[in-house]
Amino acid sequence: MRSLTIKKIVMLVVVVLPFLATLFAIWLLWQRAVNWTDIALLIAFNVLAGLGVTIGYHRMLTHRSFQPHPVVKFIFLVLGSMAVEGPALEWAAIHIKHHAHSDREGDPHSPVEGFWHAHMGWMFNRSFADPNVYCRNLVKDPIVVFVSSTFVLWVILSLAIPFAIGGWTGLLWGGLVRIFITHHITWSVNSVCHTFGKREFETRDQSRNEWIVGLLGLGEGWHNNHHAFPRSAFHGLHWWQFDLSGYVIWTLERVGLVRDVYRVTPGMRARYAGKKIEVETEVPSSIDVEMLPENSLV
Ligand SMILES: [Zn+2]
Numbered sequence: 001m002r003s004l005t006i007k008k009i010v011m012l013v014v015v016v017l018p019f020l021a022t023l024f025a026i027w028l029l030w031q032r033a034v035n036w037t038d039i040a041l042l043i044a045f046n047v048l049a050g051l052g053v054t055i056g057y058h059r060m061l062t063h064r065s066f067q068p069h070p071v072v073k074f075i076f077l078v079l080g081s082m083a084v085e086g087p088a089l090e091w092a093a094i095h096i097k098h099h100a101h102s103d104r105e106g107d108p109h110s111p112v113e114g115f116w117h118a119h120m121g122w123m124f125n126r127s128f129a130d131p132n133v134y135c136r137n138l139v140k141d142p143i144v145v146f147v148s149s150t151f152v153l154w155v156i157l158s159l160a161i162p163f164a165i166g167g168w169t170g171l172l173w174g175g176l177v178r179i180f181i182t183h184h185i186t187w188s189v190n191s192v193c194h195t196f197g198k199r200e201f202e203t204r205d206q207s208r209n210e211w212i213v214g215l216l217g218l219g220e221g222w223h224n225n226h227h228a229f230p231r232s233a234f235h236g237l238h239w240w241q242f243d244l245s246g247y248v249i250w251t252l253e254r255v256g257l258v259r260d261v262y263r264v265t266p267g268m269r270a271r272y273a274g275k276k277i278e279v280e281t282e283v284p285s286s287i288d289v290e291m292l293p294e295n296s297l298v
Pocket residue numbers: 098102189190194207223227
């Protein structure tokens with residue numbers, strides 16, 4: 001109980017501090033106390049940490065969309081940690097829980113309980129998902145366990161590098177403002193992409209494809225596609241659905257750093273398009289079916 005309270009206080013700091021820093025940064029910008037190094041740090045760290053979450057935490061770890069070289073796996077998990085969205089293990093467990101109960105009882109962050117609850121409120125009034133229940137196989141993975149248990153180190157590094165390069169304003173823009181932006185883009189996948197946008201596939205949840213989140217979220221905004229085909233390494237399923245994370249995975253495959261990339265064929269797409277999917281097409285592969293709570297999708 002006490003550790004849960006501490007956890008909530010830590011989360012409050014993690015959420016509020018970057019917000020206040022962003023207000024401060026805007027004020028500084030007004031004063032012209034920002035330079036091109038700061039902006040470059042903001043963009044670079046936002047994209048790197050963002051890809052760490054989308055490719056590393058999400059597609060690689062949670063859904064096993066491809067098999068990475070161990071060094072690639074380590075690097076993406078470290079980059080994901082730098083987004084300050086929690087250790088990889090906890091992130092994966094919560095996300096698997098989301099897929100198992102999407103927009104129904106048990107979903108940690110469904111807008112059915114309110115938009116702001118889905119966006120960020122859920123972190124303050126819900127218990128978390130136990131990795132030993134939702135992703136037992138990951139708990140046995142030494143790389144995942146190591147990067148998760150050294151999470152704080154990577155967070156500090158993600159602040160120390162911008163500081164070393166750009167000084168205090170580098171820390172502000174490349175560190176705190178960047179965390180604020182990355183957080184809200186990730187959370188928009190949970191809130192916006194279960195509320196606004198179009199549905200190509202009649203999944204059992206409220207997931208939607210929303211192009212702005214698709215663009216800013218490095219491909220994660222094509223969320224209805226993702227719920228229809230959770231294991232697909234590519235969330236953008238049409239040429240016009242920009243999916244930067246998918247392009248990076250494609251490139252890594254070409255140079256031999258990842259293999260067994262899971263793809264959705266046009267035939268699979270056509271079969272599901274416009275039809276009600278009675279049973280979720282695919283349970284996230286890392287889920288431990290036996291340990292799921294009763295009445296889950298499986
Ligand atoms: Zn979702």
